[in-house]
Amino acid sequence: MLQNICIIDDNPIFLLTATKMIQLQNCAKSICSFKNGEIALGHLKNEYKAGADLPDLILLDINMPVMDGWQFLDALRSLNFPNLTIYLLTSSVDPADITRAKTYKMLSGYLTKPLTPEVIDSLMIEIS
Amino acid sequence: MTYLEEELSQYSILAKVQEIKPPSCDGQLIWNLLEPNDIWVTPSFYRNLGYTPHEIVSEGQSLWNKVTSNVDRERIIFVLRNQLQEGYYENILQIKDKKENILWFKYYGYVIFNEERKPARFIAFLQLEPVAEVLGKYYDLEKRANKIAKIGMWEVNMQNETIYWDKQTKSIFGVEEDFICDFTNRLDFYKKALNYDLLMENFQQLYKGKDFDFEVQMQRPDGTLKWVRLIGIPIMEESSCTRAYGIVQDIDVVVNNYQQLEKQEMLYRNMFEYAATSIIQVDDRHRIIKCNNSFMNFIGYTEEELILKEMMAFTHPHDKQKTIDVVIGLKEGRYAYKTLEKRYLHKNGEVLWGLVSLSLIKEKGMQTVLSQIVDITNRKKTEMQVASLMNVTKDQNRRLFSFAQIVSHQLRSHTSDMEMLLSLIHMEHTEGEKDPYFPILSQSVRNLSNTISDLNEVIFIYNQGSKQIEKLHLKTYLDKGIEKIKENLLNEEIPEIVIDISEDVYVNFRAKYLDNIIWQLLDNACKFRSPLAPLKITILVVERKDFVEVTFSDNGLGIDMKRNGHKLFKMYNSFHNHSKARGIGLFLVKNQLEAFGGCIEVSSVPLMGSSFIVYLKK
Numbered sequence: 001m002l003q004n005i006c007i008i009d010d011n012p013i014f015l016l017t018a019t020k021m022i023q024l025q026n027c028a029k030s031i032c033s034f035k036n037g038e039i040a041l042g043h044l045k046n047e048y049k050a051g052a053d054l055p056d057l058i059l060l061d062i063n064m065p066v067m068d069g070w071q072f073l074d075a076l077r078s079l080n081f082p083n084l085t086i087y088l089l090t091s092s093v094d095p096a097d098i099t100r101a102k103t104y105k106m107l108s109g110y111l112t113k114p115l116t117p118e119v120i121d122s123l124m125i126e127i128s
Numbered sequence: 129m130t131y132l133e134e135e136l137s138q139y140s141i142l143a144k145v146q147e148i149k150p151p152s153c154d155g156q157l158i159w160n161l162l163e164p165n166d167i168w169v170t171p172s173f174y175r176n177l178g179y180t181p182h183e184i185v186s187e188g189q190s191l192w193n194k195v196t197s198n199v200d201r202e203r204i205i206f207v208l209r210n211q212l213q214e215g216y217y218e219n220i221l222q223i224k225d226k227k228e229n230i231l232w233f234k235y236y237g238y239v240i241f242n243e244e245r246k247p248a249r250f251i252a253f254l255q256l257e258p259v260a261e262v263l264g265k266y267y268d269l270e271k272r273a274n275k276i277a278k279i280g281m282w283e284v285n286m287q288n289e290t291i292y293w294d295k296q297t298k299s300i301f302g303v304e305e306d307f308i309c310d311f312t313n314r315l316d317f318y319k320k321a322l323n324y325d326l327l328m329e330n331f332q333q334l335y336k337g338k339d340f341d342f343e344v345q346m347q348r349p350d351g352t353l354k355w356v357r358l359i360g361i362p363i364m365e366e367s368s369c370t371r372a373y374g375i376v377q378d379i380d381v382v383v384n385n386y387q388q389l390e391k392q393e394m395l396y397r398n399m400f401e402y403a404a405t406s407i408i409q410v411d412d413r414h415r416i417i418k419c420n421n422s423f424m425n426f427i428g429y430t431e432e433e434l435i436l437k438e439m440m441a442f443t444h445p446h447d448k449q450k451t452i453d454v455v456i457g458l459k460e461g462r463y464a465y466k467t468l469e470k471r472y473l474h475k476n477g478e479v480l481w482g483l484v485s486l487s488l489i490k491e492k493g494m495q496t497v498l499s500q501i502v503d504i505t506n507r508k509k510t511e512m513q514v515a516s517l518m519n520v521t522k523d524q525n526r527r528l529f530s531f532a533q534i535v536s537h538q539l540r541s542h543t544s545d546m547e548m549l550l551s552l553i554h555m556e557h558t559e560g561e562k563d564p565y566f567p568i569l570s571q572s573v574r575n576l577s578n579t580i581s582d583l584n585e586v587i588f589i590y591n592q593g594s595k596q597i598e599k600l601h602l603k604t605y606l607d608k609g610i611e612k613i614k615e616n617l618l619n620e621e622i623p624e625i626v627i628d629i630s631e632d633v634y635v636n637f638r639a640k641y642l643d644n645i646i647w648q649l650l651d652n653a654c655k656f657r658s659p660l661a662p663l664k665i666t667i668l669v670v671e672r673k674d675f676v677e678v679t680f681s682d683n684g685l686g687i688d689m690k691r692n693g694h695k696l697f698k699m700y701n702s703f704h705n706h707s708k709a710r711g712i713g714l715f716l717v718k719n720q721l722e723a724f725g726g727c728i729e730v731s732s733v734p735l736m737g738s739s740f741i742v743y744l745k746k
Contacts, residue, residue, distance in 0.1 A: 013549075017551075095588060113544035114544035114547040116551060117551070
């Protein structure tokens with residue numbers, strides 16, 4: 001079981017359903033969620049400064065207001081963070097997005113919505 | 129003083145000679161008709177021909193033989209010796225000056241008889257004959273035709289009805305050298321002439337003392353026709369014509385050349401005047417000096433309104449510089465001709481488009497520009513309309529595409545939410561799961577999700593550049609497709625699949641789509657097999673010039689083409705009452721092919737089978 005999973009998505013319904021589904025699958029002790037990249041980044045920086053544990057897994061949406069998934073990744077790259085496990089989790093099946101994702105070495109994978117119990121299970125196996 | 133000069137001063141006839149002496153003449157001569165080499169000519173005559181006094185003295189009498197031709201001298205002596213009585217005689221002869229230019233001289237004077245009543249002396253005056261100027265023009269033309277002038281002399285004596293022809297005349301008329309022209313039959317040569325009557329009239333005029341100068345086509349004894357020019361000069365004595373002399377010139381080549389030139393000139397004039405293309409000639413000050421009917425129709429002005437007007441006045445302001453640049457280039461010899469598209473202004477203000485071919489003409493030291501203009505106004509208008517339509521279409525396509533993308537993306541986001549919510553209801557066994565409508569709602573959400581997924585698929589087919597094209601070995605893909613379909617048929621009878629393809633067939637396409645097309649067509653054949661006979665599929669590959677033609681034939685249920693042909697390749701159109709038919713497969717196949725320049729055709733007979741022909745780019 002993971003300590004902490006972080007979900008970054010602007011869609012409140014998705015945040016609700018995803019959190020619930022991960023809880024039901026019983027695969028993380030805590031789940032935190034942020035409605036855009038900027039808020040998530042601020043939180044991560046604070047946690048890191050405070051010496052708290054960083055999330056074991058980040059599920060990141062692409063299309064978000066204020067700071068989208070790509071901008072979040074770019075900002076993260078410029079900071080000196082220890083390695084994080086980040087998966088894109090998006091409703092986009094656009095090959096352009098898939099191709100772009102391959103250019104980020106810091107990404108561990110590309111997942112498309114909906115998030116199902118099967119996807120969560122195989123993700124857990126992959127991480128462990 | 130020579131003896132001939134002395135003789136001259138002694139003759140009593142001298143007074144008469146002085147009578148006919150013109151106010152001015154170019155020379156005077158005394159000729160011993162008994163000794164033709166014995167002749168005296170005024171030295172001033174030779175001087176005018178360009179000889180120095182020293183040459184005149186040293187050459188003496190032989191100078192005459194130098195400036196005249198043997199033929200002429202023999203002719204004159206022959207005619208004069210045969211004179212029946214003392215009296216007046218005139219004729220013309222050619223004399224060469226020192227620079228070898230041929231001049232024509234009229235000589236006229238008296239034939240004097242000796243005691244034996246024989247012609248012994250000829251005392252005459254020489255005068256430059258203006259007729260030679262007329263002949264000069266012919267010389268020029270003949271020189272151009274690379275022919276030597278052929279001029280003969282003739283003389284007709286009306287009193288004793290004799291005719292004299294010189295050698296050259298006989299040669300022109302195509303008769304033997306000893307031929308003597310008969311007075312009564314002298315006009316037989318001209319019987320075939322179109323202007324025979326006019327010629328006769330001219331001959332009659334001779335008797336009234338009028339010269340003639342006439343071109344006529346005569347027939348030689350061998351039947352050939354020849355154009356000749358006849359010049360006749362009558363000699364009048366007491367108001368009646370006793371003799372006439374003249375020249376005959378072979379102008380066959382000249383006339384034929386003239387006629388050909390005339391024909392060509394007419395042809396060119398016609399071509400210019402009535403050409404469908406507008407043609408104008410512009411001088412070095414950009415003024416129109418010539419224009420044809422087409423141009424006048426094109427531009428709407430009359431000839432008077434155009435001639436000597438500045439060409440630029442009829443040119444669209446934006447195209448003036450372009451035109452001037454081309455003309456400069458022509459004059460500098462950068463190119464022999466140049467084609468450009470430019471705009472003209474019609475009299476009614478309308479802007480016209482012309483495709484103009486410009487070329488330079490150099491004549492008489494002047495450079496003019498010839499413009500041939502094809503009216504392309506309609507084509508240009510259409511082009512502009514097409515371009516504007518293309519822009520509208522491109523714009524619409526762009527908007528449609530982004531609309532489709534947004535819709536599919538947003539919808540996809542919502543359906544995934546719905547799926548997850550349904551999934552949670554199911555996982556948490558809430559009240560909702562017990563609702564009888566719950567399974568139906570779940571199915572609806574799945575259907576919606578599938579539709580969106582299909583839509584996305586279509587959008588992406590067209591959203592790929594040409595760089596995605598791959599060179600594919602067709603046989604490998606067909607073999608792979610056949611293997612896959614056989615593996616997929618778990619509980620069904622394996623069909624017989626016959627494939628006819630050579631090893632070296634390649635197509636330019638997308639691997640993923642080629643797999644899909646082969647799969648779809650084979651899968652369709654399997655799905656819609658006939659219950660009456662075992663399924664047989666034939667795949668035939670034929671290479672065409674630019675395409676590879678792949679035909680998939682089966683003996684399955686077939687399709688009623690009249691009823692269903694039009695919706696065969698449309699989205700969500702299935703027409704078999706078959707649970708497996710979803711109506712997306714052929715739609716995708718068609719789109720995948722068309723996105724890469726291919727296409728698909730079908731022919732089918734219900735209960736007999738179907739044939740799908742796929743065209744793939746080589």
